[in-house]
Amino acid sequence: MNSNTKEIITDKDLRQISWRALQGATSVNYERFVNKPLLWQIGPALKKIWGDDKEKFSEALQRHLVFFLSTPQIKSWFGGLFVALEVELKENPDMDPAYINAVKTSLMGPLSGVFDSIFLNCIRIVACAVGISFAAQGSFLGPILYALIYNIPAFIMYFGTAKIGYRMGTAAVTNLQESGLINKVLEAASILGLIVIGGMVYSNIGVNLALTFGPPEALTSLNDVLNGIFPGLLGFATFFLFYWLLKAKKVNTLYLVFGTLIAVVVLVALGIM
Template sequence: MTNQDDKQTSVAQEAKPERLTKKELRSIFLRYMFLPESAMSYEKMHGAAWAVSYMPLGNKYYKNNDQAYQRLLKRHSPFYNTEPQTGQLVNGIVASLEEQIGMGNTNVSEEMPVDVKASLMGPLAGIGDSLMQGILIPTLLSIAMGLSKGGSPLGPLFYIVTYAVIITIVEIVCFKGGYKLGVSAVDKIVGESAKRLTNMFTVLGTIVIGGLAASTIALKTTVKIPFGSQTKPLETIIDGFFPGLLPLIAVLFTFWLISSKRMSANKVILILTVAATVGVLIKFL
């Protein structure tokens, strides 16, 4: 090989785009972590957050190609909406695809990241909302309410710190997993593994909330039942064969209002407040 061939090979190697650095990936991750809700609009929802998140990638690969940079921002500006924390999984997948596009991989088209986002935002929203809004938040709030008995500040502190730590870990794991697996992560998102994980957290959340409801809800009546030469409170007799039956009835009634009657939490609280007030006025509670 001649010196001229060596120089040409060296120039070709230098001209070849490199992969995203850890710093650049961290920038994409952090932008999407903080911007989906703060930059949200009802027209595009998380669209603006996506465009801003991929500016570090554009600065790396399209610094001298304005048209390619514009196409990058345009394809990530349209309407997009999913659960933000677990949505980092899609962010990781798209980062992997956009990296390949920026490096000149002709097997990955510019439409592929858009198609991946469109196909995953719905299923991932269902999974993410079920885990975060339906299980994690109610479970942590239930534990926090138990810690707040007697006016202790531990409850709010526990919720704020624990929630922040958990969602940060979830976002990091999702982003790294999505980036590492690329398009192959799609099968894992909507496959049997995701369903088993959802079922596991559902059972765990139900157990925790049920246990806390039994230990924190107090429902006592003024009804006295003759018991030999003495009288005993109604709840004492009931607890003898079914401990916590009255609190359980209150929980099931609340669940029925929310699930079957589709009432909001505010309406349920109002109904329970009115019922408790009436019960006290008629000297039943």
């Protein structure tokens, strides 16, 4: 990264990324979750990087409108990282733009799992325990201590990690470029993404049929037969049907949601599900 580009992103810009990360869950949609808050968070920095090239700026905006979901407290770190990768992309025309979203895909799941556990299953539980113990005795310190114990670590993450993410991002990209590992990272991220999607489909999409066949004393469930052939077969079939409708036929998401509700009601009424 040369000095001219390095000076584009200042500490002020990174502080802005941190402040905007506080609104990271203000516009959630169930198709791409918090992609719009992420874009709003890093949008000014993207404009500083790509503002002199309208087409590249448009590509950068579209690049960060893909699916994104992370623990709120690490959104500043992610923002700094993504901005660093955009800076590297501008400086290195040989860098594949797909690398940025590959990094996003490979990191947001594992890191969110770690920090969800830290903040939701650890710090929040401790804060609740302390707060409840005081509140149960009628002390006004209960809610105050809860807010302090939970929010102080959160705000440290919000306002202390954007610069860390920015520095780590540039260093990581430089090391990967020098070692020739970018293509391997892209391939690994793609494989990981497919594994994660497959696991999510199997665990979250359940299609259970009520149909049975055979003699009354030994009824066999059609659902069990299909799962014996391919576990979660109907769930995967439903997923690929929706994927085809979204990608190939450009069907509106709301139509799919309400269409699914109607179809389920009808199938249950007919005794199929």
